[in-house]
Amino acid sequence: MFVILVYDTAAERNPTVLMTCRRYLHRTQRSVFQGELTAAQYRELTSALSTAIDPEYDSIVTYTARSPGMIDSTTIGVHLGGPGDIL
C-alpha cells in the first residue's frame, strides 16, 4: 500500500518519531513522509509510533491507498525530498 504520514508531535519526541518513520518511509517535507509498505510493515510502523507519542498531545495522521498510482503528488515551491532520500 502507498502511505502518506504527517506528524505533529512535541519537540522532545520528534527525534524518535523521525527515526521510526525513516525506517519505513522517505521524507517529503519537514513533517511529511511517504512510501510503499506491506500491510505488515504498516502495522509495525503505526504500532511503533503509538508507543512513541503522547496520545493526549501529539497527532499523527496517515493516508493510505492501495497503490501509488491512485494518488498524484504536486509540489509548489521548494521540493524537500523524494525517493532518493531513503535512509
Added chain:
Amino acid sequence: MFVILVYDTAAERNPTVLMTCRRYLHRTQRSVFQGELTAAQYRELTSALSTAIDPEYDSIVTYTARSPGMIDSTTIGVHLGGPGDIL
C-alpha cells in the same frame, strides 16, 4: 477530486496560506488540510498559493485522488480536525 494539502511556510506567510486553504479545504492537523474540490477549484487554490508563498523558501505539497473512497485516513493520538471544522 479529493485533495490533501501539507504546507511548510515561513511564519510571516502562514496567515495568508491558512486563510487561502480555509477557503477551499478543512484543517486536519496544524499544517494539513483536506477536502473535495472540483478541478477548477483546485486550480484556483494552487494558483492563489503560488502567488502567496516564496518559492525559494516555502513548500506546499498536494496529494490528489479522483475520489475520497480511494484513500483511507487514520489518526494516532489527537484528532485535530474534521469536516465539521469547515469555516
